Amino acid sequence: MTGPRRFRAGRFLDAAAVHAAADANPRLRQFLRTVAAHSEAGEVRSRRLLEHLIRRVVDDVGDLHLGNALNRLERIAVLRERIAGILDHVLEGSALPEGVRVETLGESFEQLRTEMRELSRPRDGIVGDAPLRLAEDAGAYANSLLREFEAGGGASGLHSEPAAAVSDAFRAMPANRKAALRRAAELEPTALWRAVTAETESGKRAAVADLETRLGGRLTPGELSRLRTAVEDLGRARSRGLQMTGARLTEALARIADPDLRALVAGGDVWLTQQLAVHNPEALATLWRRFRDRGGRADDGPGFRAYLRHDMVTYGRGVLGEYSAAFSLSSIELFLKGPDANVKVAGTDLVGIGHDGWVWLLDDKSHRATSVSGVSSLTENLVTNLRRDAADFRDAIARLQRDDPGFTPDPRILDAISRMEDAAAEIDRINRRGSASTRPARISRALEERRLRLRVTSAAGEVREITQALRDLGLAVEPTGTPVPLPPTGGR
Incomplete structure (x- = not known):
């Protein structure tokens, strides 16, 4: 039997996801039907049992993997201390500790390499090619699962049926819908409950179709129509009850x-x-x-809800776009400014140094529109953002040098910061002098001379082109591979 559970990873599983997986898997659907057929509580109890089994197995497998990982991390810490101690003696030119040979250093490095490799392959590191066993005796393990389930009264994890919400929805129905439900419950109780409790749209359609097939010829078309509406009402009430008590x-x-x-x-x-x-x-x-x-x-409840949803979708798409862009731009070797969750803060999104030494200043526009006409962070606010980013980079270097007096910044980074500062000064001068008609060309040339690129990405959007005015300033759209699928525009 597995040891004491410490991590309880199963508690983080979402009940809806567990039931959606059960609806989508033929073997799990068969399991639910078999258990329901031999249980007085039918479908309700079979679903609770399946959820309990999945959570418990996730708990036990998680303990196995995480416990192994912690043990390896402890061994890695010991090896690192051993290696550090030997290196300290070598670097100081003193004799090695008593009983320590030079060969020991190589052996320790080899052990460290092995532990690190196995840490990245948790299953292989635990059992190799052998089956993953959670207990010595499968029967005893199964009995412990059932005893635990029964001790909890058949309730499981974070999920329990919202019976009150379903009952309230039934009582609020018109009499003819109640009659259709009662008739279906008399004839096909298991199929009816499966239709009410289906967690996905596809699962719901399949369950309702199965229910109607089973009831074929025994309910009138009018009764079937009212039954469909009633099942939808009960399912919606159940879902609401699961979401909020x-x-x-x-x-x-x-x-x-x-x-x-x-x-x-x-x-x-x-x-x-x-x-x-x-x-x-x-x-x-x-x-x-x-x-x-x-x-x-x-x-204005509906107005506030619409405002919330727009803000969440826009914010989420912005974060997803920044991170996806950062991990998709293979031309950038080193990021001076990486992605973060502060997508509403003004300024550039990403700043990096390419393999060729050019500095990239990027703004992710993960919009649904295919064209962009304004990129303020790289146009009218470019001077401000260049100076702010350069100052932030210098402050970061100064902090590192204060923490570690021996720290030496990468010359490429210092050169990039200097070019950004120089470009800001030159573009500021261009904005204040000369003809406005020649300004875009002069700014583009100033950036090119200092090896700075302005790029727009749309890693979670549909932007594929920019206006001529932006191209005149030297901007271009940088592809990031296959776009991340966008969330639907609709919603509950």
């Missing part, structure tokens, strides 16, 4: 100081507004303040 919502509301926002969340959308209130109340308060500052009404 009364206790969780009450706790979230208690943390909201603004009475208008509290009222809006109380009657708001469970998928977005209430979830944000539970998981990130600080962000909710900030976004509410911005919404109101921009003229949003205190009672």
Whole structure:
């Protein structure tokens, strides 16, 4: 049997994801049908059992892998200390510690290399080519899983059926829908519950189609139509109940100081507004303040939800775009300014040095539009951003030198910073003097002379071209490979 669990990785699994996987896998679907057929609780209990089994196995496999990794890290730490001690003696020109041979250094390096290699291959490092066994006796392991499941009353992990929410939805239905549901429950109870609890759209369609096939000829077309609507209502109520309980919502509301926002969340959308209130109340308060500052009404729940969704999608796409661009630009050898989550902060997104020594200044425009006409960080704000980035890089070098007096900065980086500062001074002079009609060409030439490139990426967008005015300044769109798929424009 596996040892005591310390990490509990299974608790992080999302219940909806577990059930979606079960709906999508033929063998798991068969498991659910078999268990449901031999259980008084039917489909409900079989799904809870499957979720419990998956969480427990993830717990045990996680303990096996993470425990092995910790042991290796401890051995790596010992080896590093041993190697460091030997090197200290060698560098100081003193005799090696008693009992330590020169050959020991090579052996220690070889052991360190082996441990590092096995650390990157956790399964091979634990069992090699042998099967991954979680216990010496499979039967005893299975019995322990079932005992644990029964001890919990058949509830599993983070998921329990929101029976109250489903019952409330049933009671609120018109009488003819209730009648259709009761009739289906008498004839095909398992198939009906499978249709109500399906977690995915495709799973829902398949389950409803299966239910209607089983009921063929026993319900009238009108009853089937009302049954479909009733199943949809119950499924939606169940999903809402899984996402939010009364206790969780009450706790979230208690943390909201603004009475208008509290009222809006109380009657708001469970998928977005209430979830944000539970998981990130600080962000909710900030976004509410911005919404109101921009003229949003205190009672406009749908308007605030639309504002939240737009902000989340835009922000998420910006972060995804920056990181994807950074990891897709093989021409850049060294980043002076890498991607981060502060996509709303003004300035350049990325600054790097290419293999040819040119400095790249990049702005990611992961927009849905195919063309861009404005890149303020690389045009009207270019001088400010060049100076700010250069100053930040020099400050970072100064901090490193304070922390480590022996630190020597890479000459390429110092040269790149100097060229950025020189370009800022020259472009500032161009902006203040000379004909406006020749300004773009002069700025482009100044950048080229100092080996600076201005590039636009769209790693999570559709931008493929820029206007002639931007091209005149020396900007170009830099491809980043296959675009990251964008989220849908719609939403619940």
